[in-house]
Amino acid sequence: MNLNILTFNWHEPYICNLSRLNHTFFVVAPEVAPGKLREWDKRMRSLPGNCHLISPEQAREKLQEGDFDLVLAHNVKDLLWLKNFDLPKICVFHCRLSTEIALSETPIDKTEYLKKVKSLLQDVHPVFISQNKKNDWNLPGAVIPHGIDINDFPQYSGNESCILRVGNLLKEMDIARGYTRGEAIISGYPHATLGLNPGLPGSRLSESFKDLQEHYRQCRVYLNTLPPEYEDGYNLSLLEAMATGMPVISTVHPESPVIDGKNGYISDDTQYLRKKCGELLEDKEKAKELGLNSRSIVQEQFPMDRFLSSWTGEIELCIKNYLKTRGYDNERQKVPFSERKRKNILMDFVSHPATTAYYLERAFRQSHNVITCGAMINLDVIHQWDLGNLKWPIEPQDIFRGAGEKVDGVLKELPADWNPDFYFYVETGLSDVPVDLEKLSIPKVCYLIDTHIHLEKHFEIAKRFDVIFLAQKKYVDILRAQGNDQVFWLPLACDPDIHGKVETEKLWDVGFVGSVTPANPRRKKLLDFIGSRFDLKVDRKFMDEMARHFCESRIVFNNAIKNDLNMRVFEAMCTGSMLITDEAVGLEDLFEDQQHFVMYRDDSLLETIQYYLENPEQRETIAEEGRREVLAHHTYSHRANQMIDILDEIYRASEEDVEGSEPVSNVSNYYEHVRHDMLPLIPEEARSILEIGCGAGKTGQFLKESRGAFVAGVELNPDVAEEAKSVLDDVISGNIEEMDLPYEPGSFDCILCGDVLEHLVDPLKVLEKLKGLLVPGGKIVASIPNVQFFGVIHHLSEGNWTYQDEGILDRTHLRFFTLKEIKTLFENAGFEINEIQETLDPQYEEYKKSGQNCLKVGRVTINDLSEEELRRFFVFQYRFSAGLSETKPENEKKNISRDSVMKERQLNEAKTLEANGNWKEAIKVYGFILVEHPENLVSWKSKGNCHLQMQEFKESREAFKKAFELDPESPEIMMNLAVVSFQVRDYKEAEKWFERLLEFDSYKDKGLCGIGMLKQQVEANNEAIELFYKALQVNPENGIALSSLLKLAYLSGEFRLAESALENYLEIHPANLNMLFGLAGLYFEQDRLTEAREVLDQILIFDSSNNDALELLKKVEERLVFSKG
Incomplete structure (x- = not known):
């Protein structure tokens, strides 16, 4: 096997001996002083044919390309040069460390020095040229003494005295x-x-190796004075002299190959050695006699074949150990998970350098073996996410896994003998979780970043993993409540190699790097405040360019989305500039305000900045303390180590049960977890419990062990029911809707229905069946997902109702409930809900603090919400306890129940008709309801809407007026009255209602837009333009205002405001092709042809067959050709 080996030119004779191994050597000239390289010296040795000289630049390029199989270093300086390259490394230790320290001009502590170079020696295969040097370094490793081929040296003559x-x-x-x-x-x-x-004086370098050989041959005697305190008893020159046949005069050394009187003379008596020198200078034949023994001794003690065979073995061992530590080892599965110090990690994410996943990959590769899979960010996403300034290369993953592709395909492409210890999915916002994830038998780990934005999605993702790490602390308990205890907070961090401090001049007062769009009005408002008083520099930069921007700022400003603890906190502090940031959950767990950073309040932001600009010493002290803190505790290397420590701890317990066992997926699937979130609702005194949908019985087992209760279960899945039988007192397998339960009335103190009722065809019938099994005062404890959750509404606004494996849109859900419908269901079944608990999205508290009475979800805005109504949109799941309703007179009970059920059924029927566009029939049903219930606000509003849809404006206005009498503060009703009045051309009445809408923040844009439409009617177009533009400043997504403004722009030829409004809209919806086409049209009308063409090209990236874009592009090209002609 011929290897490509990189080595460093510190020792030409030694490299020449190594070249006999018949590998190909690439010899790089090391730097001996700034700008000065140690080139190959042909006076010492000619370059062997299998050795090639390369520059440091060429060596780096080849290392990056993976062209070398092995590196052979000759000192710690070489290892420092190689530290960022991962390949098999051997270091030959030619010198004793004690000698180097003794020769140093500055004092060096040996223990401290070894600590400093420890990281460089990690994964390096040491080879020592003597046992003496190995002992001095006190490191493990092989000893390979020099090898000498006596045939390389001419026969000694000793002709020169x-x-x-x-x-x-x-x-x-x-x-x-x-x-x-x-x-x-x-x-x-x-x-x-x-x-x-x-x-x-008189000393010179040999002119060539032949010149050196001639000196060995001709000179009478060789002098060796290597002291035992600092050197071996021999060096290569001594052995070469002996190989030629020279006798040796030597001072005493316990390792010396010189034997007194046999191949020379050895003594610490200077006079004795002087005497022997004189005798040999006089007696040539005596010198030859001793020299013959020198040849035989060196041939016996330092044979070349031993040198070469030893090196062959060490090279093979080095490569074998390297591959083993990099995970290429079929035997590693026999080693317990926690004892595999260097883990094999299969990492899944979309390749994109400015992400947490990229930084974590870099960190893990420092100490572990990583193979990445996934796709690569594409040009469309780069454009949509405004990543044009990202200058770092985007590298493909080791194994491609496209959207929707299975992980099984990735496993088949893994290298032979490389088995992953765990699968690690990192959220980037661009990739999906493999559909066949459950088939993986190894631990499945995920890191979820934007839980504050994607809570519902993260609920679904988390249930498919064994261990979940969250970047946002406030969601840990919420996810744990879903049944998996293995949820941990792992904050974001910094990468010092990318975000480190750069020595540069401070160029401006305050710096900010990030997006500034209408989607985050608070950030824009605060930046405008700062810019009005201070020298503010805002930019869109990434990686090291972002870090430099921070370094050039006296103060770095941060404003997070929804108070998340974002990457900017750690990255800014790493640069050594003072960070000023707003409140975030977890921030003060990691850092201290006014010691590591400064926290601001919106109302005193400018005063805070002013103070620290006027007190630079205090500012820089905080900045430096913050930098030290993140470097000491909050880099991605720290996070990688923390993650591995947690995983080791989790799996260590199971490994202790079965020595050498392979960790399997933690029991976190659909059937196997304890419902800790429901336990507080179960009465403490309950000693007989029935669980419907008991799964594998984990919750019941917990209740038996903690409370000593009798627990029975009903489970649909027969295989899972068999598991439950091993831990519960009684288990029945079957469909609860189709079976008769074999229990007497009053058998149970409590019945559990955790996430069950939504799966049933007729949950009312099941509740009535269960009611009789409860003792008097018994409780039903249930949990049901909330279909009113804002995440579901967001999906609907985009036209999606996509079923998932789990979550609110679980593909097995047959029924969907809001809190109101839950209450109705239980009331109709004869229960009264006593206690309600919620799984509440933490974002609710932020909305509550803002004082908003509307909710904007994607394209949908819901107005005029009370605090309680707003809260319901943030509830993911309801958990509640219900007891039997108090008994009422039978007639009263029947009448109330019949009346409420009848009204509810009629309302549902009318809503269905309305939703399907059967306006006329819906109006009839609403009319029936209003005869019996004239106070029913919903019916009046819905009836008004149906008339409006049928363009029966008079009837519509009457219905909305009735609704207004019932709710005179509703801006929704005012809006409808304004629209109807406008339609019947009662402009004065319409203006009154539109102006009333200006009192409500959530309807202000609609009021302005409506007044603008009224101005259009009287051809006051300039006023209308201003009003439409003001409406769009309030809400850039007001479609009527935007289309009206565009229309007037074309009529008037004044495009400035329309262009600005379109650009604001496209910052929020960069891929809206209609609006992009509108912008291209404005550019075309203004003869800005190059800009028009760029926008049209962008449209055609998304939709290559867009006829409107193709037609306009043709016109643009024609006009461009004409203008050039």
Whole structure:
């Protein structure tokens, strides 16, 4: 096997000996001083044919391309140069560390030095040229002594009566070379010195290897004075002299190959050695006799074949160990998970450098083996997300996994013998979880970043994983309440290599990097405030360019979306500029206000900035303390280590039960978890409990063990029911809707229905069946998802009702409930709800604090909400306890029940008719309801809407007036009255209602738009334009205002405001092709042809067959050609 090996040119003779291994060597010239390289010196050795000289730049390029199989370093400096490259590494230790310390001009503590280089030596295969040097470094590793082929050296003649010594810097490195002692021995005798020795007159470098060989052959005797305190008893020059046949004069060293009187003379008696020098200089034949023994000793003690075979073995072992530590080992499954120090991680995310996933991958690769899978961010996303300034390369993943593709395909492409220890999915907002994830038998781990934006989606994702890490602390308990205890907070972090401090001048007062769009009006408002008083620099930059921007800022401003603890907090502090940020959950768990950062309040933001600009010493102290804190505790390397520590701890317990067992997926699937969130609702005194939909019996088992209760269960899935039988007192397998339960009336204190009722065809019938099984005062404890949750409404606004494996839109759900419908269901079944608990999205508190009475979800805005009504949109799930209703007189009970049920059924019937466009029939049903219930507000409003849809404006206005009498503060009704009045051309009445709408923030844009429409009717177009533009400043997504403004722009030829409004809209919806086409049209009308063409090209990326865009593009091209002609 021929390998490509990179090595460094510190030792030409040693590299020449290594070249006999018949591998291909690439020899790079190391830097010996700034800008000065140690090039190959042909005076020492000619370059072997299998060695190729390359520059440091070429070496880096080849390393990055993966062209080398192995690196052979010769010192710690080489390892430092190689630290960012991952491949098999051998380091040859030619020198003792103690010697290097002794020769150093500055004091060095050996223990501290070894601590500092520990990271460089990690995963390096050490080889020492002697046991002496291995002992001095106190490191594990092989010892490979020098190898000498005596056939490389000519037969000794000793014709010149002269003493030879060979070495560099003999005088300068006296303590390690024995120069002073050598001078005392050879003083007065003829001698020659070869080597780089500027302090020795007459010393010179050999002109070539042949010149060196000739000196070995001709000179009478070789001098060796290597001191045992700092060197071996031999070096390569001594062994080469012996291989030629030279006798040796040597000072004493326990490892010396010189034997007194056999192949030379060895003593610490200087006079004795001087005497022997004189005798050998006089007696050539004696010198030859001793020299013959030198040849045989070196051939015996330092054979070349042993040197080469040892190196072959160490190279093979190094590569084998490297592959093993990188996960290529079929035996690793026998090692417990927690003992696999270097984990094999299969990481799944969409490749995009400015993401948490990218930083975590970099961090994990420092200590673990990572293979990535997933897709790569495309040009469309780069454009939509405004990532045009991202200059870092986007690299493909190791294994491609496209959207919707299975992980099974990825497993088949993994290298042979590389088995992942766990699967790690990182949310990027661009990828999906593989549909076949459950088939993986290894632990499944995910890191979810934007839970504050995608709570419902994260509920669904989390249930498919064994261990869940969240970037946002406030959602940990909420996800744990769903049944998986293995949910952990893992904050975001920084990457010092990318976000580190840059020494540069402070160029402006306040810096901000990020998006500023109408979608985040608070951020824009605050930045406008800052810019009105201070030198503010806002930009859209990424990675190291972002870090430089922060470094050039005296203060870095941060404003998060929905108070999340975002990446900017850690990245800004890492740059060493002072961070000023708003409140975020978890922020003060990690850092201290006014010690590591400064927290601002909106109403005192400018004063806070002013204070720290006027107190630079205090500002810079906080900035530096913040930087030290993130570097010490909050880098992505810290996060990677924290994650591994948590995983090791989780799986260590199970491994202790079965030694060497492979960790399997944690029991977190649909059937196997304890419903901790429901336990508080179960009466403490309940000792007989029935659980409908008991799954594998985990909740019942917990109740048995913690309360000593009798627990029975009913489970539809027969396989899962069998599991439950091993832990519960009684289990029945079957469909609760079709079976008769074998229990006597009053058998149970409590009945559990956790996420069951929504799966049933007739939940009312089941509740009536269960009612009789309760003891007097018994409770039903149930949980039901809330279909009113804002995430569902957002899906609907986009035209989606996509069923999922779990969650509100579970594909097995047959019924959907709001809180109102839950109450109706239980009331009709004869129950009274006593206690209600909620799984509440934490974003509710932020909405509540803002004082808003409307909710904007995607394209939908819901207005005039009370605090309680607003809250219901943030409830993901209701949990409640219900007891039997108090008994009432039978006639009264029947009448009330019949009346309420009848009204509810009629309303549902009317709403269905209305939703299906059967306006006329719906009006009739609403009319029937209003005869019996004239106070029913919903019916009046709906009836008015049906008449409006049928363009029966007079009847519509009458219905809305009735509704207004019942609710005179409703802007929704005012809006409808304004629209109807406008339709019947009662403009004065319409203006009155439109002006009333200006009193409500959530309807202000509609009021302005309506008044603008009235101005259009009297051809006051300039006023109308201003009003439409003001409406769009309030709400950039007001479609009527935008289309009206565009129409007037074309009529008037004044496009400035229309263009601005379109651009604001497109910041929120960058992929809206209609609006993009509108913008292209405005550019075309203004003869801004290049800009028009760019927008049209953008449209055609999304829809290549868009006829309108193609037609306009043709006109643009024609006009461009004409203008050039």
